[in-house]
Amino acid sequence: MQNEEQALEDGKFEAVTSPVSAFDVWANFGDDNTMQEESVVQAEEGKKVPFVGDKEPLSTLAAEYESGSPILLEKIKVLDKQYSAIRRTRGDGNCFFRSFMFSYLEHILQCQDLAEVERIKMNVEECRKTLQKLGYPDLTFEDFFALFLEQLEDVIQGKETSLSHDELVFRSRDQSISDYVVMFFRFVTSGEIQKRSEFFEPFILGLTNSTVEQFCKSSVEPMGEESDHVHIIALSDALGIPIRVMYLDRSSCDTGGVSVNHHDFIPAAGDLPRTSCGSEASSPFITLLYRPGHYDILYPK
Template sequence: MQLTEETPATAVGNEPQATPAAATVTPDTDLASLSQAQLYDLNQELLNDSVPSRPLIDEVSPMTALREEYENGSQSFVQQIDWLMEKGYKAVRRTKGDGDCFYRSVAFAYVDRIIHSADVPLAAASAASTIQSTLSMLDMAGFQKLVFEDFYDVLVSLIESTVQPDAEGRTVDDNVLLEQFQMPEVSNSIVVFLRLLTSAQIRTDPESYEAFLFHPELGEQLAPREFCESLVEAVGKEADHVQIMALSRALHLDIDIAYLDGRNADGKVDFVDFRNSGDKDAQPLILLYRPGHYDILLKTG
């Protein structure tokens, strides 16, 4: 999806949010009749009830486990999960619902793709080079090196450790990667760096985004700096289309978002594609979006 002057505000999730009346949801409830805020509240209840103490990022779990969580709720979600499984999406790696889930999911999937690439040294070198190239943009955006260098170092060091052993003599494999992302000091540092990078992308190219910068609850248009300070740089603030587009552009990433929102009567899941790698053969990072939350969606076969 490209942000253009013709893109309606509702397409980027910036419509004014009226305070909804409490919704009673049964298996027969038509989710299309619920507001975005009501869908968000419904999904947050499921997230909180399923695993209250979920780690920052979790082990891979089968989609059938996610399905079980919705079986006693609306069947619209169940139908969409079944549709995804029929299309080969058999597993999900879930992240903690703390408002940083988009950035954490992208970061984990980004490094995970490196360690599973056909040429790990090449993939690691390319990723490190891409991230290094963003430093000038961070500087142009007005961020002092002292603000971002430690966060930058954490991410680049992790990527470099997919090839070169770290201080403990370990290279990053599946187990080490999960361990690192479950450590708050590592995981949250990477989240902060990606937030700063997203902000820098918007700040240095405001013309591409300013028509779509709205307060998510009030619907009021915000200036780029105000939007970035309030909704991008601040930890715990969820990402929407603007942030996804900005980060995918900054890192030259292809990202696909599968929208599990219970709104399609036929059970189909809509995907929104962000294409910024310039490589038609590149495999996109795939995230599963439920109102207010992102996880990593995994396809098998």
């Protein structure tokens, strides 16, 4: 650190005496230091958990809490009756969006629900118009939209570009795709919150005591900002996709047997996807496991 400062000093001295050599200073110009540190932290985290992990049996969850709280172990037993597997996502503040991304694309890949693809595309176009009306220049969001739509097309089978399940996992771990899709969801969420700011205002005031716009700028659009109920409601509403969240926390119910709290986020709009495969009618096909501060994907039996 000190060396770098010294170099900076020298660089500046040169800068005044000869303008040409001033351009060598550029090396010291960025906040390379902090960026490097950041990426080191991320890389370490990345070694432990990729953006999207492998599917693991639910028993690995129990193993995590082996010597932990009995309430949690009881709850995991309850979960074990309904769910067969868990897929972990990296705890980088984007886990909700990343879990949602993988879960949704995997659903389309497995069900080949073309009607749902058409339905969501229309909603995506609505979101695009929302952002335009809010004054976002096209160039600031169109890449993210295009990349999501590309993934959506690619999970539909029968084309040269079609993805296998392994390729979908691979892409979800590729930062240049995964982060772009996450950012797409952040744009959609931010647009929805601002479009219906009157509806969201009370929630946001309760959370952060900031205006709707400030909230979007500070807690929705920046990468790595964790998601709250507000984000989930907005994303679910904007795309018209129901989401179930199972809560694995220490809260216990007094009325006898242990149960796991859950909440279904059902979009306000009328055009729900038909649940064409796997799950029962009217229940969400995306199920996330929430542990305080983190979301992973759950697979029902």
